[in-house]
Amino acid sequence: MKRKLFFFAVLFLALALVFGVMGCAPVDPVDDEEEVTPPDEEVDDEDVLEFDGEIKIAVTGPMTNIQGEMMWWGAEMARDEINAAGGVIIGDETYSVSLIQVETDEIMDPLGAVSAVENVIISEDPHFLIGGFRTEAVMPYTDLVARDYQKIFVICGAATNELLEGRIDEDYDTWKYLFRVTPIKSTDLVTVTILMLNDVAMAVREELGIAQPKVAILAEALEWNEALVQMAPQIFPTLGLEFVGTFRPSATASDVTTELRGIEASGAHIIYTIMSGPVGIPFGKQWGELEIPAAPVGINVEAQKSGYYPATDGFGDYDYTLNTFAKNAEITEETIPFMEQFVDLFGQLPNYNADTYSAVYILAEAAERAGTLDTDAVIEEMENTERIGAAGRLVFDENHDVVWGPGYVTAVGIQWQDGELLGAWPYEWYPDPENAPDLVVGYDGIVPYQLPPHVLEQWRE
Amino acid sequence: MAVIQMALRYIRKEILVLPTRVIAVLFVLTLLLLPFLTQDMYILRILAIAAIFAIFAASWDLLSGFVGQISFGHALFFGVAAYTTALLNLRLGWSPVITIPLGALVAVLVGLLVGIPCLRLKGPYLGLATLAFPIMLMGIIFVFPGFFGGELGISGITRLAALRIHEYYLAVGLMLVLCFIMWKITDSKIGIIFHAIREDEIAVRASGINTIKFKLLAFCLSGFFAGIAGGLFTHFLRIAGPSMLAVLMSFQAIIWTIFGGIATIYGAVAGVFILYPTLEILRAAAEYRMLIFALIVLLVLRVMPEGITTFIRDKLERECPRCKVRNAFNRKEFRVCYSNMHG
Structure with missing residues (x-):
């Protein structure tokens, strides 16, 4: 009798495993119009009802590491500001920004990160993706995002030139979906x-x-x-x-x-x-x-x-x-307020990954200018980006890389002086x-x- | 009609007679029929990768589980084939049909190269020696980044197949065929010698068998199967990267196999198909992912030290002490010798 029970238990577990695997991603992608409450947001009926729809942005990174945390915090800050200011106006409708956190674990398992990115694309159908830290992971998942799903991906963590060079300049139609906001290229x-x-x-x-x-x-x-x-x-x-x-x-x-x-x-x-x-x-x-x-x-x-x-x-x-930033360096008029607010909210100084903040704004503003969430139209507007961010004036070059130089983003040199982290270049x-x-x-x-x-x-x- | 009758008879006499065979058939059917239930790209991706890793884990089981040649650097074969496949595809434009077997052949050569200096080593010494090889190769990759792509790896490789469903069937189909071949090898005369080498190499040599030849054969066979997995993975992911040679990759094969049941082949397959999707599901609990994973592995191995498949098999079946044939637990008498099972 015990063995029979055990046999059925094993069968049950096997079936549970099969359905568990099937259940880890919904079969049908979420409809754009459907209202989905982001996992990190508290449900607030009044806030949800204020908007006609939402722009879903997936933030991909090693979320249990400081790099991923910074990406998430920067994006959260931008999301909250945009939503509090009335959202994004696209055509006649107002959209809120919602974020989806994607743990890629790319420092430990760079090749497995691709699965995490594909999962979020299928299950949540985000309009845009931002993030990416380790080059060996970002290379295949930008490949997947651009070639298989034709979605806009804004790199906010990997500096390697080849993530954009040799791609956009050689085959624009395939790779036009990729941009980089931070850091400046290698x-x-x-x-x-x-x-x-x-x-x-x-x-x-x-x-x-x-x-x-x-x-x-x-x-x-x-x-x-x-x-x-x-x-x-x-x-x-x-x-x-x-x-x-x-x-x-x-x-x-x-x-x-x-x-x-x-x-x-x-x-x-x-x-x-x-x-x-x-x-x-x-x-x-x-x-x-x-x-x-x-x-x-x-x-x-x-x-x-x-x-x-x-x-x-x-x-x-x-x-x-x-x-990318220094708390004492006023790179633009946005820098000090950004730094202060970031420290107030998260208790830490932002590093370069935290400029997902700018990435969210750039995407929202491009969609607003385009008057649609259509990918090609948003790309066209993103190419015309001219934004004063906390790190400097953000403009994209022909490879969709943020332009470096005087009058653009320069980066800063920071030095620890008597226990204080100060800008020195x-x-x-x-x-x-x-x-x-x-x-x-x-x-x-x-x-x-x-x-x-x-x-x-x-x-x- | 006669064929159907024969098939039914075969199913009744050979499959339904043992619960583990029923589970194995159900598992294969589930894999083959799954795309009819869902074509979710993510699920197909996870299961296709699991199928590829199952070949890799089973190849480790063949070498270490059956022959006792403990390899802590099995990622070497996987990585060598991955890079060979990627380079042949990218530089010469050859299709996966050619690059994957060629990558596996290069892995066989590497198996020989590793096997020869390691022949005199045993146990932990052999393990440590094998551990060194993928690390050395990774060093070479970083020394020649222009050729091997350094940390970026080699990208821009042709897809395994045009559609995900085709990739899935290729991976799963090859997994089933290759694991069946490995299982048949272990069940053959060569397999008996492999077993014997693991148990008592001196006794095997005393019987006039050239153990060096068989150990090298094991390295080559294992290298070949791991190489096929490496080539498939490269074309599936469209990148060959240095993490394919990482220590973690080698240890994953060991964890999967020990979890599933060492020296069984099917244990390695079960280990991968349980643990790999579990780790994916655990992404939802990002901070505790590895902790939960480690706890699952530890708890399961605490309760089932021989591995999950061996545990289940021993619970559901009993081997006749006289005729050595396995029987379902609910029988009253053994199915070949008809002696009382509970007597």
């Missing part, structure tokens, strides 16, 4: 970090009297920074710098003592960092603890976060990294000293870069 990131490096080199020359500072590269072993690692040593001599070597820890390394001791032995005055992974924290902590006499500058995504200083027990002070940037010697870029609130005290002390000794 090659522009290189340019900014080199400009920041130049600032540090000048500080070393002026304060330490070293005519040709030595630079070591500390780059996590990942492909996204490969171009930077190859290109940087060729650029250093043009800045009057001597290249002394490259050190490549794992992106998830918890100990970089060997690399730091190697850098110290090389006699480097500056460490050009290129790190997006968790290795940024052990780096900051050990660099300060060991008092490595070389000033870090470049990209350290961990150092962009409010929690970096306590995570490194304060040893990460004076780390100098690239970011562009302080006095001459973008074109030969042709436009009077053109100086510097944002209100930006403070001058400071060499780490222990670096000053050790080299003066």
Whole structure:
């Protein structure tokens, strides 16, 4: 009898599994006109009834990581503002913005992320998608979104040039659905970090009297920074710098003592960092603890976060990294209100992923201008985007990439100074000293870069 | 009429006679008939990927479960075939019909290359040695990003088939055929030698059998099947990326197989078809996804240490101690020797 019961239990479980798999996505896509309450929104009948429809935007990213959280928070902020302001007017109708959170788990499982994206497209039928962090995941899922579903996807986290270059310029009709709002593309990131490096080199020359500072590269072993690692040593001599070597820890390394001791032995005055992974924290902590006499500058995504200083027990002070925003830098009139509101709402400073905020606005405004949610019409309007955002003036180039440069989005250099994260670049940037010697870029609130005290002390000794 | 009668007789005598066979047939029928019930792209995607991973997990079972050659780097075969397939398709424009078998053949060669230096190693030493190979290959991929695409991988590959439903049937069909072949191999004379090598290699050698030859054969066969899975996956996803060589990929095959039941082939298939969709469903609980998944695996293995299929089989069937034939639990006497089952 027990065995019979067990047999039926097994059969039941097998059937439950089959139907469970079938049930994890509805068979029919949700109709555009049907009112769907987003999972994160509280039901409020009055608010729902105010709108004639809704624009559904799926936010795809590693939601249990800080990058995904920032994407979600930025988008939430934009959604709430738009809805509170009366929604999006498309033709004669008013639409609310609703968000759908998509956990792609792309840091752990980049190839599995495609399934999560396809699931949301089928089950929720969003009008637009935004997000994407890890290039290896974003590559296949932008492929799926553009080629199989012809939906607009705004990248808000992956910098690799090839996500747009070689796609839109070579086959516009297939790839026209893809745009990038944040960050600026890899090659522009290189340019900014080199400009920041130049600032540090000048500080070393002026304060330490070293005519040709030595630079070591500390780059996590990942492909996204490969171009930077190859290109940087060729650029250093043009800045009057001597290249002394490259050190490549794992992106998830918890100990970089060997690399730091190697850098110290090389006699480097500056460490050009290129790190997006968790290795940024052990780096900051050990660099300060060991008092490595070389000033870090470049990209350290961990150092962009409010929690970096306590995570490194304060040893990460004076780390100098690239970011999209700085709380003291008034890039545009939108920057400070955005930063303050973000901190008020979420208790953290936004990183570059949080500019999903702009992405939501760009999509909503393009739909409003187009007067329809028709994809091609919205794309046409998005190509004409001209928006003053918190990160600068947002305009798309022929590859649908956000334009970098003076008067557009420049990015900023941020430095931890006595436990405070302050904007330190562009302080006095001459973008074109030969042709436009009077053109100086510097944002209100930006403070001058400071060499780490222990670096000053050790080299003066 | 006679054919129908024969078929019915076969079903009655060979399938309905054992509950596990009934479950297996129901599983196959469900897979084959599912597209008639739903053509939801997402469901077909998940099940097609599960079918591909089932081939991969079963290939690990063939090598490690049956021959005892513990491999912690099985992603090597999967990844090598994936990259070969992708490069042949992208650079030479060859169709999946050619690239997938060629990718699998390259995986066979790699199986030989790995097998030869690993022949003298056993147990954890062999496991660690095999673990090193995919990591080395990943290093090569990053050293030559221009050729292998580095972290971006190789994209722009031809689809496995024009429609998702065709891709589904290709993946599921190949899974059924290849897993059946693997199962038949383990049930053949070669399979008996494989079993014997795992149990006592010295005794096998003492019997005059060249164990080196059979171990290399196991590496090649396993490499071939894992290679087919790698090629299918690449064309299905239209990308070959370095995560296909990641340690996680190798360990997934081990988890799936042990969860389903090691040294069975069908256990690996069951493991994948239970765990892979479960992990997808758990995306709804993003923060607790891996925790819940790990708890499920741990709890199931705590209750069913031999794997889920072995547990179910042992509950539903009994093997006759005399004639060694399996019987349904509800019989009164064994079906071949007719001795009392409960006596």
